[in-house]
Amino acid sequence: MLSKTRILVRHLFLPNPGGGRETIEAYERAFAERVGSACCAGFWKGRVAFFAVLKALGIGPGDEVVMPGYTCVAVPAAVRFLGAVPVFVDIEPVYCTLDPDLLAAAITPGTRAVVIQHTYGYPSAGLDRVMELCRSRGLPVIEDCCHALGTRLGGRHVGTFGAAGFFSTQWSKPYTTGLGGLLVCGDRDLHDRVCRLRDAEAVSPSGRSAAQLALQNILHALLVYPWTTAIAREAYRGLTRRGIITGSTGKVENLRWSPEYFKRMCAVQAAAGLHELGRIAEALEHRRRVTEYYLSALTEACWRIPLPVHDAEVALLRVPVRVGNKDEVLRIADTRRVEIGDWFIRPLHSRLTAQEVFGYVPGQCPQAEKAAREVINLPNHSRVSLGCAKRIVAFLRETCRPA
Numbered sequence: 001m002l003s004k005t006r007i008l009v010r011h012l013f014l015p016n017p018g019g020g021r022e023t024i025e026a027y028e029r030a031f032a033e034r035v036g037s038a039c040c041a042g043f044w045k046g047r048v049a050f051f052a053v054l055k056a057l058g059i060g061p062g063d064e065v066v067m068p069g070y071t072c073v074a075v076p077a078a079v080r081f082l083g084a085v086p087v088f089v090d091i092e093p094v095y096c097t098l099d100p101d102l103l104a105a106a107i108t109p110g111t112r113a114v115v116i117q118h119t120y121g122y123p124s125a126g127l128d129r130v131m132e133l134c135r136s137r138g139l140p141v142i143e144d145c146c147h148a149l150g151t152r153l154g155g156r157h158v159g160t161f162g163a164a165g166f167f168s169t170q171w172s173k174p175y176t177t178g179l180g181g182l183l184v185c186g187d188r189d190l191h192d193r194v195c196r197l198r199d200a201e202a203v204s205p206s207g208r209s210a211a212q213l214a215l216q217n218i219l220h221a222l223l224v225y226p227w228t229t230a231i232a233r234e235a236y237r238g239l240t241r242r243g244i245i246t247g248s249t250g251k252v253e254n255l256r257w258s259p260e261y262f263k264r265m266c267a268v269q270a271a272a273g274l275h276e277l278g279r280i281a282e283a284l285e286h287r288r289r290v291t292e293y294y295l296s297a298l299t300e301a302c303w304r305i306p307l308p309v310h311d312a313e314v315a316l317l318r319v320p321v322r323v324g325n326k327d328e329v330l331r332i333a334d335t336r337r338v339e340i341g342d343w344f345i346r347p348l349h350s351r352l353t354a355q356e357v358f359g360y361v362p363g364q365c366p367q368a369e370k371a372a373r374e375v376i377n378l379p380n381h382s383r384v385s386l387g388c389a390k391r392i393v394a395f396l397r398e399t400c401r402p403a
C-alpha cells in the first residue's frame with residue numbers, strides 16, 4: 001500500500017500528471033500479457049474502452065447491439081451515444097449471465113454486435129454455443145470483463161474469446177486505479193483502428209483531473225476498510241454530486257453525450273495499474289481463499305450456491321448470494337458497518353437513471369429483475385481477512401431470509 005501511495009504522490013508533483021505516453025504503453029503491454037491477448041489499449045474508464053471498440057467496428061445510428069439485461073447502465077449508454085440501440089436479453093438464474101437459449105431470438109437483420117458479460121467473475125454461460133452462433137451470423141462478440149480479471153475457461157482468459165474484451169479498474173473492481181479502462185483484442189487491425197480513433201478524437205485528461213485522481217487513490221488506500229466502506233461510499237457520492245471529486249459516474253454522464261466522455265488514460269492510472277499488476281497473483285489468491293471460505297460456510301448453512309463451472313478457473317470479484325429480504329439486509333449492514341454489496345439494484349444498475357431511458361421495458365427480463373431484488377454480494381478483496389469473512393457469514397445467518 002505504501003509503495004503505491006509513494007508512486008501516486010510522485011505523480012502529484014510531475015509537471016504534467018496527465019501525460020506519460022511511455023508509462024501508458026508499458027501498462028498496456030503488461031495488461032495484454034497478463035490476459036494473454038495480442039493487443040491492449042487504455043482509456044479513462046471501462047465504458048470508454050467499450051465505446052471505442054463499438055465505434056471502431058463501425059457501429060452507428062440504428063444498429064442493434066444485443067446485451068444481457070442485467071448490467072451496468074454505462075454499457076447501454078455507450079451504445080446509445082453512437083445512435084445505436086441496446087437490445088436486452090434475459091439472464092440465466094445461476095450465474096446471472098446472458099441466457100444462451102434466448103440469444104438466437106434476439107438477433108435480427110439489424111444486429112451488429114453481441115455483448116456478453118462475465119458477471120461477478122463467472123464466465124458467461126454456454127460460451128462455446130454463444131461464440132458459434134455469433135460466428136455463424138458474422139457478428140462480433142464483445143466481452144464485458146469488468147468483474148472478471150483472473151477468470152479462465154479451458155485455460156484461456158476471458159476477454160480473448162470474442163473480437164474484444166474490456167476491463168475496468170474503477171474503485172470496486174479486481175484492482176483499482178481509481179478509474180480506468182482497458183480494451184484487449186487479438187486482431188491487430190481492430191486494435192490499430194481503435195488506437196487511430198483514440199489519437200484522432202479522444203481528449204486527454206487535464207493535469208488537474210489526473211492529480212485529483214492520484215489524490216483520491218491515496219485517500220482510498222489510506223481510509224477505505226470494510227468497516228468504513230458505508231461512510232466512504234456516502235462521502236464519495238456526496239462529494240461527486242457537488243463536483244468536488246472525480247466520481248465514477250457524473251450526474252448526466254450516461255444520459256447526455258459530451259466530448260469529455262471519450263477520454264484517454266493518464267499516466268497516474270497507468271503507474272498505479274503497473275504497480276497493481278505486479279501484485280495481482282497475490283491479490284487473486286487472497287480473493288480465491290476468502291471466496292472458498294464463503295462458499296463452504298454457506299453450503300454448510302444450506303444456502304444455495306452456484307455449482308462450480310466445468311473446466312474453469314473462476315476469479316470472483318464479489319460472491320453473489322440470493323436473499324429474500326435484500327433491502328432490509330442492506331439497511332442493517334449499513335448501520336452495523338458490515339460491507340455487503342448491492343449490485344445490481346436494477347436490471348440496468350444505476351441509482352440515478354430511469355431504465356426506460358435506455359429502452360428497457362419493465363418485465364422484459366424477469367430473471368434479471370428477480371436477481372436485482374434478491375442478489376447481494378460479499379466482499380473478498382485484500383482488506384477482507386478470514387476473520388472478517390467469518391463475521392460476515394455470521395451476519396448473514398442472523399439477518400437474511402433465504403430467497
Ligand SMILES: Cc1ncc(COP(=O)(O)O)c(C=O)c1O
Nearest residue numbers: 045046047072074146168170180
Ligand atoms: C459489468 C460492468 N460493465 C461495465 C462497467 C463500467 O466500467 P467503468 O465504470 O470503468 O466505466 C461496470 C462498472 O461498474 C460494470 O460493473
